[in-house]
Amino acid sequence: MPGGQGVKTVIVIGAGASGLTAARALEKAGHRAIVLERGGEVGGKCASVDIDGHAFDLGGHVCTTEYRRLAALATELGLDTEPTTPHRVFDAQAGRSRPQSSAFFTYENFQRYRHLRDTRFPRLGEPGLAHSAKALSAPARQWLESHGLEAMAESFGAGYTAAGYGSLDEIPALYFLKYAEMTGLLSSARDLLGHAGSFTIKGGFGTLWQKVAQDLDIRLNVEIEQIVRNAGQVRVRACLLYTS
Ligand SMILES: Cc1cc2nc3c(=O)[nH]c(=O)nc-3n(C[C@H](O)[C@H](O)[C@H](O)COP(=O)(O)OP(=O)(O)OC[C@H]3O[C@@H](n4cnc5c(N)ncnc54)[C@H](O)[C@@H]3O)c2cc1C
Numbered sequence: 001m002p003g004g005q006g007v008k009t010v011i012v013i014g015a016g017a018s019g020l021t022a023a024r025a026l027e028k029a030g031h032r033a034i035v036l037e038r039g040g041e042v043g044g045k046c047a048s049v050d051i052d053g054h055a056f057d058l059g060g061h062v063c064t065t066e067y068r069r070l071a072a073l074a075t076e077l078g079l080d081t082e083p084t085t086p087h088r089v090f091d092a093q094a095g096r097s098r099p100q101s102s103a104f105f106t107y108e109n110f111q112r113y114r115h116l117r118d119t120r121f122p123r124l125g126e127p128g129l130a131h132s133a134k135a136l137s138a139p140a141r142q143w144l145e146s147h148g149l150e151a152m153a154e155s156f157g158a159g160y161t162a163a164g165y166g167s168l169d170e171i172p173a174l175y176f177l178k179y180a181e182m183t184g185l186l187s188s189a190r191d192l193l194g195h196a197g198s199f200t201i202k203g204g205f206g207t208l209w210q211k212v213a214q215d216l217d218i219r220l221n222v223e224i225e226q227i228v229r230n231a232g233q234v235r236v237r238a239c240l241l242y243t244s
Pocket residue numbers: 013014015016017018019036037038039042043044045046058059060061062063222223224225
């Protein structure tokens with residue numbers, strides 16, 4: 001943009017991962033981004049809290065070997081990563097916990113799933129859901145059992161329920177498989193940043209977004225109340241929130 005021609009000032013609403021990523025991309029492209037965030041800190045659902053010197057992630061935490069852009073960002077910002085804590089499943093009836101089942105992770109199971117995917121719902125990885133809805137409308141557990149993929153329910157079911165996505169008896173197979181594909185749970189990528197499995201940001205996921213925010217113009221405690229588009233103009237009404 002020679003001489004600043006075409007440079008735009010852009011208001012980004014929200015300093016979560018999406019807003020900060022957009023603002024960073026705009027700045028890199030030569031524009032000016034101002035991020036307005038109603039909270040008192042950045043990160044949104046990717047923030048962390050510190051309790052007795054330990055970082056606890058309030059939302060985003062797990063990255064799979066498909067998180068290549070996030071890995072590149074962490075490397076660029078000089079942040080260390082570490083493997084996520086292994087999940088354990090608590091058996092309420094037996095009164096003890098056990099490691100999460102790895103029954104699904106065999107060559108035969110992967111091949112069985114791949115074959116079904118390629119023949120019945122090959123577009124699952126594309127944006128949207130409608131293209132695969134017909135093939136995957138049954139409840140997840142029912143669909144998995146009727147296709148010989150019980151091990152998939154065993155390996156992933158508890159995690160889905162624990163993350164708040166619902167029971168496999170209720171959520172459609174479509175959501176179950178779309179999420180697994182999108183997040184990289186079924187990824188064949190070998191490793192990322194030296195991690196063979198899932199990893200996270202050392203010191204808390206929130207530190208990544210705090211670091212991204214350092215180079216940006218962020219206005220905290222500013223809530224957007226209204227956006228009005230009229231005759232090519234955009235009017236944004238914001239409110240400054242007072243904090244104690
Ligand atoms: C419990 C939990 C666990 C999760 N685990 C994972 C995981 O392991 N791996 C993973 O990849 N993802 C995970 N996620 C999902 C991930 O955290 C979210 O997808 C991601 O953080 C969403 O980012 P965002 O910027 O789109 O939205 P948000 O994080 O919600 O950010 C939106 C921001 O906009 C601000 N805002 C909203 N309205 C206004 C307004 N009117 N004016 C000004 N500011 C406003 C909010 O305060 C907020 O800071 C998890 C989510 C939750 C809740």
